[in-house]
Amino acid sequence: MSVTRVLDKTSSFGALVSAMSCAGCFPALGSLGAALGLGFLGQYEGFLFRKLLPGLAVLALLVNAWAWYRHRQLARGLLSVVGPIAVLAALLVFWSYDWSIYLFYAGIALMLVASILDLLRPVRAVQCPASN
DSSP: OOHHHHHHHHHHHHHHHHHHTOTTTOHHHHHHHHHTTOGGGGGGHHHIIIIIHHHHHHHHHHHHHHHHHHHOOHHHHHHHHHHHHHHHHHHHTSTTSTTHHHHHHHHHHHHHHHHHHHHHSOOOOOOOOOOO
16 A cells, blocks of 8 residues: 555544544534544644644645646546645634535545545556557
């Protein structure tokens, strides 16, 4: 498994767990995190929300942009970078708006879908046709 695939999965899963620690900010994910036994992360909520979550979203964006550059698959590339961009936009730009929580949830969902899709059907680099 390549380094980019491992970093992509780590950053997507880490962003999800970080969001689960903040029940006040993300009620749906917070209740899921509490049900999974992640309630102890509430004491680290400030660090996880202000530093780790945006950092992992930036890492996912950089790794997915690099993979997009390497593989040159437009649809997969867009799917893989839209999620982290939506998370970062929701957290850093649109947080004061009521609808930003929906943008955040959509971004997290897209990050997870892209990671799972990459596990099930890895993208291959574009190959030049063989000449006869």
